[in-house]
């Protein structure tokens with residue numbers, strides 16, 4: 001069954017090649033979410049588990065509310081398309097699933113200008129506690145997790161999801177300059 005994923009990844013690449021000049025972050029996100037839906041429909045236990053581990057979190061997101069379309073510097077759409085997708089070297093069936101998760105995460109998780117208090121090497125991503133407006137910040141590199149008061153958390157009982165752009169703006173959080 002695993003070869004199905006690699007075949008579907010090639011189909012995704014073809015689709016992206018066709019649309020390459022018209023893509024923006026919004027259309028790319030929807031193409032990847034459609035691809036994730038195809039993966040979800042594959043009837044294979046291992047693939048179902050991979051889907052659950054990596055892509056299920058991206059179901060039912062309100063993309064219009066969470067996709068930041070301002071001047072983004074923390075990723076380059078051109079580089080994502082060129083290096084992460086079209087010229088990607090995937091020889092193992094798990095890779096396209098993990099890659100798709102990584103790209104969606106990078107585009108959808110707002111990267112703030114707040115420096116990580118734990119490693120100082122990166123800026124923090126902004127998340128919100130599900131069904132509340134309580135924000136949390138997490139570092140991509142060391143996974144340091146802090147709340148709005150700067151208190152570190154080792155472990156949370158609640159589930160975090162992507163914060164909406166309106167909430168981020170209302171708290172006057174600025175995008176990462178790097």
Ligand SMILES: [Zn+2]
Pocket residue numbers: 116117118119120121122139140141142143144
């Ligand atoms: Zn860090």
